[in-house]
Amino acid sequence: MSYLFFKDINQEEFDEFVKNREYCNLLQSYNWAKVKSNWDHMYTGVYRDNVLVATGLVLIKRLPLSFCMYYLPRGPIMDYKDKELVQYYFDQLKKLAQKDHCIFIKFDPAIHVNDYDSKSYNINRYKDTEIYLDTFKSCKAIHHGYTMSIADTVQPRFQSNVYSYENINETLPKHTKRLIKDADRRNVQIIHGQGELLDEFSRLVELTKSRKGVPLRDKGYFKTLLENYPEGGVIFLATCNVYKLNEDAKIKKGKLEKEIAQTCENAKKKLHRLEDQLRSVDKDIKEFKEIFSEFGQENKDIAIAGILSVQYGNTCEMLYAGMDERFKKFMPQFEPLITKVTRFLGTGFYRNF
Template sequence: MYSYKVGISAEEHDLFVENHPQANLLQSSKWAQIKDSWGNERIGVYQDNQLVAAAAILIKPLPLGFTMFYIPRGPIMDYSNQDLVAFVIKSLKELGRKHRAIFIKIDPSLHLKANPVNEETEENPLTLSQVEHLTSLGLDWSGRTMQLAETIQPRFQANLYATDYRLEHLPKKIRQAIRTAKNKGVSISFGHLELVDDFAKLMAKTEDRKHIHLRNKDYYTKLLTTYGDQAYITMATLDLDEKENLLKAALTKSENDLAKYSQMANQSRIKNLQAEIQRLQKELDSIKQARTQGNRVLPLAATLSINFGKTSENLYAGMDEAYRSYNAPLLTWYETAQHAFDMGIDWQNMGGIENDLSGGLYQFKSKLNPVIEEFVGEFNIPVNPLLYKLAMLAYDWRKKLRSKH
């Protein structure tokens, strides 16, 4: 016998979600504080007074007093228990009617596939049966969408697991790139609000480089203050004084070597030294230029992550393109996950990747040998069937207009 309760406490909700196999930051009670332009509600489903399902619901106001519900990476429940699933859907629809919801969008943490990079597996038959059951209950499935932008949350993500995360497991080329970053003087620190100014500046540079709109300092500050010690920034920096001294020493040595080899008429060695001197001088000029801008420690790359239970989400990442040769982003992402695992986290989500596994997000994140996880995607639960059909027609029309521009 099931029953449900609306407005369960944040503590009860989070305790249940944190300890569930489908635990996800987006189903934490605090996420509603981040998405404060939406309303929110929490619902719990009980069997014999035992909490067996929960959903943190975001409620978006629509014109004429209507709303839509959105449950990112939820509801949290055992989707193989068909009676429970049917009761949860029924309960959500009842709550939706009270809020004049036209439809409820859910995005369950169900994997069609989960396989290492460059490996292929069959779709999970259990997940397929769960999708079939959801559609039999009248849910409208988005299907196997092909574009990253077709769903609110990415349908494909790159996940790192603590049990398999070792530097020696990475490809030789990637291990060398990480060593190169360290040898070039890139250092890593972990912090909180004291790093948010530099983090926001790196994000702004990333926006300019990619011609996209991300977030601002106020939003990053909200994430850090809302989640407190569950949140952290990983920052890669370069000590300019130290780097300038190292470059000057290397330049002097190469110039002395060139003078020595010039007398020996070793043309091959001479050409290599001339190229090395040119590279060192260019790098030294760049460091001197950075110093004239008042910098002593130069931020190169950074990430912002939040831990929830035994899970972690790498939410935002930025870099300074002018110093790409230092390999700081790769070192930063590697250390970001390692820091989470050092704190007892089981897995860290590196974020979404292109559905066809061919774009820049995939190319970069795949370097760290993640598990590529394919989610089933979104389902809509019609609450007002007539208005739902009209809303979907309007949505499809708007999407077609966007695709023409």
């Protein structure tokens, strides 16, 4: 068998290869280099007997004194059990690195180790990993270990999953079903789009950034994502019409007041129940009034939460999210999107290297 290594694979061939592999990942797509425009890059690949068998988007960070570092986010893409191929790829990449004064190469392939229920502690979670570690170590790679702190890795090592199946709604926990009903009761709706939703989505991310005190991306970055993934990029917004909710609350308040007035004093149990409902409605009306002070008392939908997602190959990455904390009781994250997007539910995890 003959091998050839290239550092300038064309986009069509590169993406076609990545999209159809087990380890397909958005961060190894051709256009990800355009998103990370503050890094240099190479589109590396290996041909075996004239057939493309490996690719790797290499991001290059320039450092002082003409040095640099190489980073392959969630890559390279290849059969990691093919020890000869892995060895050849990294041997060739290291030759380029030496010429480029690269001080180290970092890579974190998304190798699925195993699944276990989030309520369980799986003591065998690292079984069957030695075959990969032995191969990488033979290339002189240093494994950083199965770290537990998110600060120890660039990409996350745990991922929460819900695997879709028929009639999934019927098997959801009671607590989850109740939260979905809370969202429905407040008439939370889901809309989706691209550039036309950027302003509202960016506003929600800014609110999250301020609340959490963490650095997040801005509108310009989100715009770049959507421009580079025009077919797969999408913004989902959860919206609600507070004006209609307020009108409904006032009607309910009037009915409760009338019913209380018509209830005899001896029906203490019923009176307590009605008075509790009235207090709840009054609290809602007060909160609606505070919202009107910022958004105006208009008959319009207000964006209360959102996510930006990019579909690539057979994967879909939910990259960024934001929420207006004032609407947390509306439970927008539990409004079912059915076929539009996977619901965020923490019922299972799997490990990555």
